[in-house]
Amino acid sequence: MAKSAPKRINRIDAMFERLRNENRKAFVTFTVASDPSFDESLERLKTFAASGIDLIEIGHPFSDPILDGATIQKANRRALAAGGNLRRTLDLCRAFRETDDRTPLILMGYSNPVITMGYEGFAEAAAEAGIDGLIAADFPLREADDLVKALAKHGLYMIPLAAPTLEARDFAVEKPGIGGFLYCIPVVGPTGGPSASKEVIAQAVERCRRQSSLPIMVGFGVKTPELAADVAKVADGVIVATALIDRFLEFKREQPTDAVFHLHVADTIKSYRDAIDLATLG
C-alpha cells in the first residue's frame, strides 16, 4: 500500500464491489470530451449514467490520435474545433461530479497533454476534478514510473492495457497507482477495427486471469449487443466505444431535437445493457 493511502475508496473499486454483490457485469462506454461541444458532452455523460452505463471513459482531445481508427480520430477533431483539450476535459468531469458522485470516470488519451501539464500537476488536478483513473494509449507501464507515483499519491489508478501478445511484466504489475481493472485487448490494431471471435476473447480473458487479480474488462472490436453479451459471460465488464459513437452520429444525421436525440442514446445504451444483464443474470 502507498504510505499516503487515499482516504476514500476509489470509485472503480466501489463499482466492482457493488456489481459483484448484484451478480452483474460492468458496461462501459467512451466519449471524447467536447465532441461536439462542452454542453452536449455533459448532457451525454448524464444520459449514459442514467441509462445503465457503469463507468465512463472520457477521451481528452489530442491533435494526433495515431492509435485510433477513423471514427475516434474524427471525434477528436470535432472536439478540438469546439475548444476541447485536457484542461476543458477536467472542467467537464468537475461539472459532471456536481450531480453524480458515484459513476467512475476514467480519462483516456495520449501522453503529450499529460506530460505538458506535468505528472504531479496533472494527477492533482485530475483527482480534484473527480477522476478515478487514467488509460494512456501511448504510455506503457515500463515508461510510467514517475506518472504512476504521482497518480498513487492522489488516489488515482493507471489502468493497465493487456493483449495476448504481451508479456506479463508489461501489464501484470502490482504497484500503488496501478489498478482498477485490466483493459484486455483481444485483437491487435487501432480502435474501431475488426471484432475477435468469442472464443478468442475467452482465451484472452483466461490468460489475463492467470496473470492478474484485477477485474478484467474487454474492449476493441465489441460492436453488437450480442457480442457484448458474449463478452460479459467471460469478463467482468464490456467496453463499447466506436460502435456507439457511430450509432450516435447516425442519429445526429436526422437532425433530431435534443430530447429525441438523448432518447435515442438512452435506448441504444439500454439495448446493450439488457443483453449484458440477460446473459449474466440468467
Add this chain to the structure above:
Amino acid sequence: MARALKVESRPGRYGSFGGQFVAPVLLPVLDRLEAGFRSAWSDPAFHTELTHLLNRFVGRPTPLFDIPAFPSWSGGARIVLKRDDLTFNGGNYANSAVGQCLLARRMGLSAVVTDTGSGQNGIATAAVAARFGMRCTIYMGARDAAAQPQACKKMRLFGAKLEIVEDADRALSSATSAAIRHWMGNSDTDAYVAGAPIGPHPYPEMVAAFQQVIGKETRLQLVEGGVLPSAVLSAVGGGSSTIGLFSSFVSDPSIRLIAVEAAGSGEAGAPNSARLSQGRRGIFHGAETLVLADAEGQILAANSIAPGLAYPGSAPQLADLVSRGRVETMTATDAEAQRAVRRLAETEGVLICLEAGHALAAAEHVARTMEPHEAVVVMTPSSGDKDIDILWQDS
C-alpha cells in the same frame, strides 16, 4: 555502434529523451526488433552484406565537393559539401532503408511499410524492397503527394503500393500515423522502416547506426585531404543525415556541430519547424523529445518551403545533444535557403535540395567569420530535382 553518440541513462534513453511511448501491443514487436538488430549488428556476415549493398547498390562512398566559386565574399573558411545526393536514387535514405530491409529479411519478415513526406524515404524503401523481392506499402499525405507527382510515380514503378492519406495535416505527420496503424495490424509479416532516427527505441539507435556511414566516410575523406573541419552543418528534418554525419565528430569538442532548422517565412509568429531551438519537451510518435506544441500539449503543424524539414518532432538523440549544448542550432528562412540553392546552381552547376539549402545558407554566415585555412562541412542529403518546380517558376 555510435558509442560516442550514445549517452544513455537506461536502454533506449538519450539523457532524459527517448523511450518507448507506444501502444503496449507494440512492445513485443519492438523487443523482437531490438533483439534482431543486436544479433545482426554483432554478426560480421551482416556487415559484409550491408557494406556490399551500400557500395554496389546504393553507390557509396559519396564524394566530398569543394565549391570555391560559391562564396560571394573573399576570405573565410572553405565550404565542402558531403554529396549524398549522388547515391542511386539521389538521397541518404537508402542507407537506412537497405539496413532495415536487410534486417527484416533476416528476421523472416516478408513485407515492409513506411511513410514519406518529400517522397525520398518512400523511393529509397520501394527500391530496396524491389531489390529484395519484398512487398512494400508506403503512406504519403495527400498534400505531399500532390506536390511530388514524380516521386509517386517512381515509387509505383518500383512496385510499391502507395496509400494516399487524407487525414489531419495531409502531410508527413498523418502519413506516419497511418503507417504505424498499418504496422500495428500487420506486425507478424511487416517491418516498419523508419526514415529517420525518431520514434520508439530501438528505431533512433538503429537508424543512427545505419546512417553512421555518412560520418565515417566524411571523416576519412577529410583526413585523407589533410583537414579537420572547424564546423559541421546539417539541416534537420527527421534527423537521419544530421545524426549520420555528426556521429563521427561528436566526440571532438573542437568541432562545432550545427543543426540548422527551418524558420519558414521568418516572420514573427508564423509557423516554422524550429523545434530543437523553440520546441517543448513532449511525447510524440513514440519518444520523449522536443516537439512543436502549444501550451496545452497539442502538436502544432510545422512549416517550411523544404518538405523534408516540416516535421513537428525531433530525434531524441538530437534533443539530448542540443540540451547538453554539444549541438548548436541556427535557423534559415525559406528565402535564404532558396537563394543559397540558386546561387550554388549558378556558380557551381550543382543542384542541391532545399533542405540542404538551409544548411548552406547558415554555413555562409559561419564560414565568413573563419580563417581561410579552416573548413566547414555541409550535408547534402538529396538532390534538388524534386524541388525544381519550387525553385524555377516560369513567369
